[in-house]
Amino acid sequence: MILPTAYFSACLPAALFVLLSGCVAPAASTDPVPAGTASTSASAAFNTAPLLPSSFFAGGAEQFSAWHCQPANQHLVTATTGNGELRLWSLHGAWQLPAAVVASGARYQAGDISFWNRGEQAQVETPRGQLQCRLAEQRDVFTRSDHPGVMFRGQGNEPGWSVDLAHDTPTLSLVLDYATREETRAYRVSVMDNENGRVVLESTRPDQPFRLRLEAGACFDDMSGKPFPTRVTLTFEGTQYSGCGQGITPGS
Structure with missing residues (x-):
C-alpha cells in the first residue's frame, strides 16, 4: 500500500532539506466505535500491509x-x-x-x-x-506488471538477493544466495517514520528473527549503477545484505 499522492504533494515544507513525506498524518478519529467492532478493526489492521512513505515511489514517473x-x-x-x-x-x-x-x-x-x-x-x-x-x-520503474502483487521490491548483489513486500498482507518473500533459497515470512512494523522516510520491519516470530530497514534517499546498484529512491538493509540469520529498492504503485 502507498500513502495517497495528495498526502505527498500537499505538504511540501517551506523549510529546506525536509523529506518529501514530511507531513503529519491526519489525526485519528475520536468518534465512538460501535460495540463489537473494535477487535474486528484491530484484527483487520494487523493483517493488512502498512502504508509506506510516498518518497519510496516514483509518483507516476516512467x-x-x-x-x-x-x-x-x-x-x-x-x-x-x-x-x-x-x-x-x-x-x-x-x-x-x-x-x-x-x-x-x-x-x-x-x-x-x-x-x-x-x-x-x-x-x-x-x-x-x-x-x-x-x-x-x-x-x-518497476511495475505491478513486472512484479504482480508486490508493493515494494528491494535487491542487491554479491550474493544476489531480493525481497518483495506483498501489497495486501504483512508478509515478505526473500530470494537469497543467487536464487538458490526462497523464504516467506510475516513481519511487524517496528518503525514507521513518514517525516524522515524511514521504515523498519521485523519478524513476528522470535525463533525466526530478521530485520528490514528502508530509507528514502539516492541509491545506486553497486554493479550496474542503476538508480533507485530507497536504500535497503536486510539482516537475516546473522548476515547483513545491502541494496536498493523502489515502491510499486497499483495499476502501474
Missing part, C-alpha cells in the same frame, strides 16, 4: 535518472512525475519540486532548491552552493 554532480562528487536520483513535477533524491533525503517558468530546458523549484535540466546536463542550486550535473544512467 523512469529514474542518475546524475553525477560536481563539486564534491555528489550523486542524485530524479523522476519526472505524470503531473510535471520532479522528485529528487540525494544521500540526505528526498524532495518534490514543482515546475517553474524557464526560457529553455526544464526547471523545477521549491524554496531555495532548484533543478534546471537541459538535456543530459543539469544545474542544481541550494543554499549551500551550486552543482553541475551530468546524466549517468536511467532505469525504467
Whole structure:
C-alpha cells in the first residue's frame, strides 16, 4: 500500500532539506466505535500491509535518472512525475519540486532548491552552493506488471538477493544466495517514520528473527549503477545484505 499522492504533494515544507513525506498524518478519529467492532478493526489492521512513505515511489514517473554532480562528487536520483513535477533524491533525503517558468530546458523549484535540466546536463542550486550535473544512467520503474502483487521490491548483489513486500498482507518473500533459497515470512512494523522516510520491519516470530530497514534517499546498484529512491538493509540469520529498492504503485 502507498500513502495517497495528495498526502505527498500537499505538504511540501517551506523549510529546506525536509523529506518529501514530511507531513503529519491526519489525526485519528475520536468518534465512538460501535460495540463489537473494535477487535474486528484491530484484527483487520494487523493483517493488512502498512502504508509506506510516498518518497519510496516514483509518483507516476516512467523512469529514474542518475546524475553525477560536481563539486564534491555528489550523486542524485530524479523522476519526472505524470503531473510535471520532479522528485529528487540525494544521500540526505528526498524532495518534490514543482515546475517553474524557464526560457529553455526544464526547471523545477521549491524554496531555495532548484533543478534546471537541459538535456543530459543539469544545474542544481541550494543554499549551500551550486552543482553541475551530468546524466549517468536511467532505469525504467518497476511495475505491478513486472512484479504482480508486490508493493515494494528491494535487491542487491554479491550474493544476489531480493525481497518483495506483498501489497495486501504483512508478509515478505526473500530470494537469497543467487536464487538458490526462497523464504516467506510475516513481519511487524517496528518503525514507521513518514517525516524522515524511514521504515523498519521485523519478524513476528522470535525463533525466526530478521530485520528490514528502508530509507528514502539516492541509491545506486553497486554493479550496474542503476538508480533507485530507497536504500535497503536486510539482516537475516546473522548476515547483513545491502541494496536498493523502489515502491510499486497499483495499476502501474
